[in-house]
Amino acid sequence: MAVLRADEVRSMSLEEARAKLRELRAELARERAIRRGGGSSENPMRARELRRAIARILTVVREKEKVKVP
Numbered sequence: 001m002a003v004l005r006a007d008e009v010r011s012m013s014l015e016e017a018r019a020k021l022r023e024l025r026a027e028l029a030r031e032r033a034i035r036r037g038g039g040s041s042e043n044p045m046r047a048r049e050l051r052r053a054i055a056r057i058l059t060v061v062r063e064k065e066k067v068k069v070p
Contacts, residue, residue: 004053009060017064021057024050 004024009017028050034041041047 003049004056006056006060009057014061014064017057017061021054021061024054024057028054 004020009020012020028047031041031047031050035047
């Protein structure tokens with residue numbers, strides 16, 4: 001999966017962004033389980049990419065929610 005950019009997240013609806021957030025959190029949990037189980041990841045930087053993508057989504061979702069509430 002390529003890096004998720006903020007402008008891509010901004011073009012999503014809130015529902016799409018939340019669905020993507022759930023997907024990325026599940027993927028991060030799988031990645032952490034592999035590492036804790038003693039396995040090695042295919043891409044060691046993947047966990048970092050996932051954490052950053054999750055942060056981007058949360059930031060954009062918060063921006064959108066803040067705009068909706070006066």
